[in-house]
Amino acid sequence: xxxxxxxxxxxALSAASEGLRPWEAPGPDDxxxxxxMLNTLANHGYLPHNGRNISAQQFADxxxxxxxxxxxxxxxxxxxxxxxxxxxxxxxxxxxxxGILQHIASLTRDDVKDPDSVDVSASQDRIHHLIQxxxxxxxxxxxxxxxxxxxxxxxxxQELTVxxxxxxxxxxxxxLLVMNDGPVPSGWSFPPATAYCAxxxxxxxxxxxxxxxxxxxxxxxxxxxxxxDFVPVIKGIFEEKRLQAGKGPLWKSFIPSFLQQETxxxxxx
Ligand code: HEM
Ligand SMILES: *[C@@H]1O[C@H](CO)[C@@H](O)[C@H](O)[C@H]1NC(C)=O
Ligand SMILES: *[C@@H]1O[C@H](CO)[C@@H](O)[C@H](O)[C@H]1NC(C)=O
Numbered sequence: 001x002x003x004x005x006x007x008x009x010x011x012a013l014s015a016a017s018e019g020l021r022p023w024e025a026p027g028p029d030d031x032x033x034x035x036x037m038l039n040t041l042a043n044h045g046y047l048p049h050n051g052r053n054i055s056a057q058q059f060a061d062x063x064x065x066x067x068x069x070x071x072x073x074x075x076x077x078x079x080x081x082x083x084x085x086x087x088x089x090x091x092x093x094x095x096x097x098x099g100i101l102q103h104i105a106s107l108t109r110d111d112v113k114d115p116d117s118v119d120v121s122a123s124q125d126r127i128h129h130l131i132q133x134x135x136x137x138x139x140x141x142x143x144x145x146x147x148x149x150x151x152x153x154x155x156x157x158q159e160l161t162v163x164x165x166x167x168x169x170x171x172x173x174x175x176l177l178v179m180n181d182g183p184v185p186s187g188w189s190f191p192p193a194t195a196y197c198a199x200x201x202x203x204x205x206x207x208x209x210x211x212x213x214x215x216x217x218x219x220x221x222x223x224x225x226x227x228x229d230f231v232p233v234i235k236g237i238f239e240e241k242r243l244q245a246g247k248g249p250l251w252k253s254f255i256p257s258f259l260q261q262e263t264x265x266x267x268x269x
Contacts, residue, residue: 020066021045023211032210033092034102034109034120037178039210041066042092051092056082066212067178070226077101093118103164105155107147107172108207126151127207131200138197139179141233144172145240173233177225179203184221187228193236 021044026032031051032039038059041047046062047054056078064071082090084100096102096117104111107130108122129150134143148168152160160168177184179198185191205213212218242250 020212020214023209024049026051031091031093031118032120033095034106034112035095036108036122036207036210037063037067037174038092038095039120040206040212043210044212047092053089053091055089064224066220068221068224069174069178070224073227093120096120101167103160103167104158105148105151105160105164105168107144107151107175111155111158122207122210124208127204130207131204134200136197137200138181139176139200139203140198141176141193141196141236142240142244144176145237145244148172148237148241149244169234169237170230172237173230175203176233177221177229179206179218180221181217183223184225184229185232186223187226187231191232193232193240196233196236 023044026039026043026049030042030049032042033051038047041062042049042051044066046066047058056075059078060071060075063069063074081095081101082088085094085097087094096112096119098104098112098115102112106126108126109120110123110126112119130139130143130147133146133150134140136143176196176198179202181197181199181202185195199216202213202216202218205211205216206218239250242248
């Protein structure tokens, strides 16, 4: 009995020294969003656990403290939504409103058909697919490109707008950087697309349970991640997608296809 208590307090102590607040599943009256990270922050109590009445500053503070992502950038995203929704405080379910940030062809959520939908649950099928799209132990730039193509196929013939496409790239980048194994390479060092690895088990646990998978080695980045750190990843996913879709390098898309055929024929002669 005494040893049980000792073990329990040891666990509590080690949790305290790691500095993460304990995870608690959302209750029946708690609201959640279509964003896996905001839900995780609420589940760990860094955003109100009930998911209600949250300001842009609260989003930014939580993301900076726990994930170490540039607070100004996060505040801008949050403010963009708040302004469009004409609110100073939002409930997490508000983020499910289509056409502001929420969009079709998500990595983990089925398309929302009803604009008032409060169903923000992740699709186990989609998470499974995202994991299976990589044949290594890592989610990578290449596997995310494959997943993006797959989910865009699922939504077809509906297509993402240009703005939504950019959001989708940023979100895929967030996933990879936040779950990356080891320090995230600086965007200024022009790392190759292969420099990133988000261990599958970590990503799966995070997305399924919406909790920080500390026992799988997850740690917040020691360096504050800024916009420039996303550039190599977004560029990588963009280029990989084109390659995998058989579209070839970007420069080809600027050359009319009849000219491309001409060049191909010439080179055969
Ligand atoms: C550390 C900060 C954040 C991280 C790591 C993060 C991560 C992600 C990821 C990976 C997705 C894609 C999910 C999917 O495609 O299924 C996503 C979606 C989303 N995020 Fe976040 N997010 C962050 C902050 C925010 C903030 C501040 C907001 C707004 C207040 C926000 C709102 C959304 C929304 C509305 C979606 C749904 C988009 C969709 O329809 O798929 N996120 N986020
Ligand atoms: C939301 O939070 C603000 C600031 O903390 C507070 O003034 C307001 O009364 C709250 N609204 C509700 C409905 O709880
Ligand atoms: C925004 O909110 C203000 C104050 O509540 C209100 O007067 C205004 O009509 C709202 N605008 C829109 C577009 O909903």
